[in-house]
Amino acid sequence: MNTNLQDYSHKRFNILTGEWVLVSPHRAKRPWQGQNEAVSKEVRPTHDSSCYLCARNTRINGEVNPDYKDVFVFTNDFAALQKDSPNFNVNEGLFKAESETGICKVICFSPDHSKSLADMAVNEITKVVAVWQKEYTLLDDNEAVNNVQIFENKGAVMGCSNPHPHGQIWSQSTLPNEIVKKDNQQKEYFSKNKTSLLGDYLAQELEAKERVIFENDHFVALTPFWAVWPFEVMIAPKKNYKDITQLSDIESVAYAEAISVITKAYDALFECSFPYSSGIHQAPTNGKENNHWHFHMSFYPPLLRSATVKKFMVGYEMFGTPQRDITAEQAAKRLRDLI
Numbered sequence: 001m002n003t004n005l006q007d008y009s010h011k012r013f014n015i016l017t018g019e020w021v022l023v024s025p026h027r028a029k030r031p032w033q034g035q036n037e038a039v040s041k042e043v044r045p046t047h048d049s050s051c052y053l054c055a056r057n058t059r060i061n062g063e064v065n066p067d068y069k070d071v072f073v074f075t076n077d078f079a080a081l082q083k084d085s086p087n088f089n090v091n092e093g094l095f096k097a098e099s100e101t102g103i104c105k106v107i108c109f110s111p112d113h114s115k116s117l118a119d120m121a122v123n124e125i126t127k128v129v130a131v132w133q134k135e136y137t138l139l140d141d142n143e144a145v146n147n148v149q150i151f152e153n154k155g156a157v158m159g160c161s162n163p164h165p166h167g168q169i170w171s172q173s174t175l176p177n178e179i180v181k182k183d184n185q186q187k188e189y190f191s192k193n194k195t196s197l198l199g200d201y202l203a204q205e206l207e208a209k210e211r212v213i214f215e216n217d218h219f220v221a222l223t224p225f226w227a228v229w230p231f232e233v234m235i236a237p238k239k240n241y242k243d244i245t246q247l248s249d250i251e252s253v254a255y256a257e258a259i260s261v262i263t264k265a266y267d268a269l270f271e272c273s274f275p276y277s278s279g280i281h282q283a284p285t286n287g288k289e290n291n292h293w294h295f296h297m298s299f300y301p302p303l304l305r306s307a308t309v310k311k312f313m314v315g316y317e318m319f320g321t322p323q324r325d326i327t328a329e330q331a332a333k334r335l336r337d338l339i
Helices: 025-029 122-140 177-193 197-208 249-269 328-336
Strands: 010-014 019-023 072-075 089-092 095-098 102-108 147-154 166-172 212-215 219-222 233-237 276-281 296-300
Touching: 102 122, 122 147, 122 166, 122 249, 177 197, 177 276, 197 212, 197 219, 212 249, 212 328, 219 249, 233 249, 249 296, 249 328
Parallel strands: none
Antiparallel strands: 010 019, 072 102, 089 095, 102 166, 147 166, 147 276, 212 219, 219 233, 233 296, 276 296
């Protein structure tokens, strides 16, 4: 690819959102005198009696967790969306608001308090994938739910309030901003070309090989050409599947393997329990065909130079557009070399 991309400032287009990101590779050499994050050296026990998510412990609402052995799901005790919120709207001049309902759940990945996905075996992660599929299906059957967002915040630097390995599902009655953008972009491309936008993109990436970090028979993990976060990664199926329920048992294992490989590489990069936010973007559950959708999982990690230096979304990023220093190609190579 054009070597200018590795040396000079430029912007790259995100085909899934229709937005641009500023890339400034020359800035990676600037000295750092900003904030340094503390690296946790804590060795966590396999069971913490003070943890609200550990098996057999009592949660803040008084409910006792079962003695679960693998994956445990429950309705969030502090849900951001209320299932019984009344239907209302405000439309007074330039004041506009609408009621929003939803169901929020917590998924404990493992009863082992000391683990993260990077520490779990592929067969253990496969059980997590199976629960994601089950919960997506259950929420899809609910007529009041039109979108299911599966995600994980890992690490205190990402605002995670409990170190026990867990993720969340927020389902709601309308489509959130990022889903609307990706829905529009994929739909427009599909209507013009009769093919999957992300599928065609993956084919080009697999041919170029520059940003591909890992692949197996069914999935590819790469740093997107338009990545915003320093070591951003996308995992996507090679087949045009609109949601995770379409995966076969073999494909679910392949998906779990890709998650395992990437999270292990993250931990090896700066020799720490690597923080990130990850999320699965898939077809809305709004009763439409949504054949233009190609599901994918994104990891947005904040660490930039080391375990103590993170990327801040401030200044120009807040008031202009996202910006990154190291290029997607450089990031992909560093992760690929750790596998």
